[in-house]
Amino acid sequence: MQAYEFIxxxxxxxxxxxxxxxxxxxxxxxxxxxxxxxLPGGPSIPSVEVYLRGWIMGPELADDGRYTLHNDSVIHFLFEDISAFELEGFNQQNVVTSLNLELSGEPQGGANVLHVEFEHCYQFCCAFIARRAKVVDLRPYAEQPASLA
Structure with a gap:
């Protein structure tokens, strides 16, 4: 199983x-x-929602000299039952080098957990472990509400 298939x-x-x-x-x-x-009568289940803009960069250049972005989209992820959460450098431009995902089993043979890392590029970085993950929504970037554009 590829780590992204956990989502x-x-x-x-x-x-x-x-x-x-x-x-x-x-x-x-x-x-x-x-x-x-x-949980009923139990502890809180911490979660983190992430809205991540992504695309596939093409080899061709646009009129402005930048590489063409194909399928420019925003993916709304929900990660639940998180632990070991770390966040650093959230700012006006939270660019990442990559989204790194790794699956591992919990100690004593427990279920898989997903290690998530938004690898830093410009100050921002974030990492955590999640017991569950899902794609809540995926939309073209051009169709995002003004608050996300």
Whole structure:
């Protein structure tokens, strides 16, 4: 199993981009931390929502001299039951070198967990472990609400 296959709905990303993208030079537009979900009579289940802009960069140049971006989109991820959360350098431009995913089993033979790293490019970086993950939504960047554009 590829690590991205741990993410429920990963097929939407494959369908949009033709493959799982590296998200090189992608940008984290929004992060929402939430601990309000609770198990009945139990502890909170922390989650993080990430809105990540990504594309496939083409070899051709646009009129302005920049490489053409194909399928420019925003993917809304939800990661649940997170731990070991680290965030650094959130700023006006949260560009990442890549989105790194790795699966590993929990100690004592438990279920797989997903190690998530938004590798830094310009100050911003973020890493955590999630027990569940899913693609909530995927839309062309041009169709995003003004608050995300």
């Amino acid at each position: 429920e709905g990963y097929e939407q990303v494959i369908d949009r981009f033709g493959r799982w993208p590296s998200f090189h030079d992608g940008e984290v537009l929004r992060i929402i931390l939430d601990r309000s979900l609770r």
